[in-house]
Amino acid sequence: VSKRDGKMRCTWFKPEFDHSLEALRDLDNELRAGLLNNEFEVHYQPLVDARTHEIVAAEALLRWARPDGREIGPDVFVPVAEESGLINSIGQWVLRRACTDALSWDIQLSVNISAAQLRNPEFPFQLGQILEETGLPPERLELEITETCLVLDPVVAERTLDLVRGLGVDVVLDDFGTGYASIGFLRQFRFEKLKLDRSLVVDAASDESSRAMMLSSISMARALAMRVTAEGVETEDQATMVRSAGCDHLQGWLYFAPMPARDIAPHLSRPASANGARKRPGRKVA
Ligand code: C2E
Ligand code: MG
Ligand code: MG
Ligand code: MG
Numbered sequence: 001v002s003k004r005d006g007k008m009r010c011t012w013f014k015p016e017f018d019h020s021l022e023a024l025r026d027l028d029n030e031l032r033a034g035l036l037n038n039e040f041e042v043h044y045q046p047l048v049d050a051r052t053h054e055i056v057a058a059e060a061l062l063r064w065a066r067p068d069g070r071e072i073g074p075d076v077f078v079p080v081a082e083e084s085g086l087i088n089s090i091g092q093w094v095l096r097r098a099c100t101d102a103l104s105w106d107i108q109l110s111v112n113i114s115a116a117q118l119r120n121p122e123f124p125f126q127l128g129q130i131l132e133e134t135g136l137p138p139e140r141l142e143l144e145i146t147e148t149c150l151v152l153d154p155v156v157a158e159r160t161l162d163l164v165r166g167l168g169v170d171v172v173l174d175d176f177g178t179g180y181a182s183i184g185f186l187r188q189f190r191f192e193k194l195k196l197d198r199s200l201v202v203d204a205a206s207d208e209s210s211r212a213m214m215l216s217s218i219s220m221a222r223a224l225a226m227r228v229t230a231e232g233v234e235t236e237d238q239a240t241m242v243r244s245a246g247c248d249h250l251q252g253w254l255y256f257a258p259m260p261a262r263d264i265a266p267h268l269s270r271p272a273s274a275n276g277a278r279k280r281p282g283r284k285v286a
Contacts, residue, residue, distance in 0.1 A: 056249055142192065
């Protein structure tokens with residue numbers, strides 16, 4: 001477990017994590033209580049322009065500060081909340097919080113939406129209501145979804161995404177390069193943006209065939225008029241590689257780690273620096 005970005009990076013598959021049914025039910029109850037007791041927080045990770053290094057957007061990432069001090073990442077608790085349906089309430093809370101935080105920022109806001117949320121027929125209406133309540137201009141918001149959201153029921157997903165776009169909100173395909181069905185879905189769902197998964201970024205920096213796959217993904221995205229973000233950029237070598245491959249936006253610890261809302265504002269008012277890394281990642285920001 002590393003504390004690099006200020007929280008434990010445990011995953012769903014960590015052997016020390018208790019997968020028993022009782023443990024999962026307990027965790028779900030704690031999540032339910034945590035939502036009522038205000039234990040959740042949203043952190044934000046800036047995305048920078050590949051050329052100017054100016055901050056162009058921020059991704060909302062959910063954090064849970066448990067009363068017992070144990071830190072559990074969204075990789076672990078989001079799947080549990082999805083299983084019980086609690087993710088619908090948590091997801092609405094995240095959207096409301098993030099849209100409020102981003103009101104004074106002059107950049108795009110990106111929010112992760114899980115498959116269970118997208119399947120909820122109420123979702124587009126809830127989203128419209130949150131935009132109205134908070135006053136965030138819909139063009140400033142984009143939703144990150146993964147292909148899991150699409151494979152289960154592409155017909156329903158397409159209808160939901162049409163309603164979302166009808167509100168003026170863009171849709172981003174997250175974690176591209178980790179699944180199987182993505183290429184066909186790119187055409188079908190006409191995403192505004194594509195995020196190349198960190199694993200693809202890491203592999204492409206060292207391995208020829210991964211690089212070829214990245215290049216063809218990017219040219220396909222280009223042909224379909226999508227913007228491309230490289231996720232999880234940690235080294236200058238990776239940054240150079242994804243920039244020359246044609247990525248528009250870069251996101252990763254090389255530039256910024258996720259940080260609380262109050263820490264982001266000072267970075268936004270500053271002019272873009274030539275070398276980009278205005279804040280060294282790796283330090284604890286939580
Ligand atoms: P994601 O949407 O793909 O988010 C990117 C993850 O990569 C985040 O992990 C982020 O902290 C991490 N990351 C950013 N830069 C680097 C880097 O340079 N190196 C490495 N190794 N990692 C980096 P995090 O915050 O633990 O979130 C994990 C996943 O949990 C997210 O993956 C997303 O799928 C899910 N998630 C987070 N917040 C929410 C939320 O509000 N709602 C839903 N439904 N899911 C969320
Ligand atoms: Mg994401
Ligand atoms: Mg991702
Ligand atoms: Mg992910």
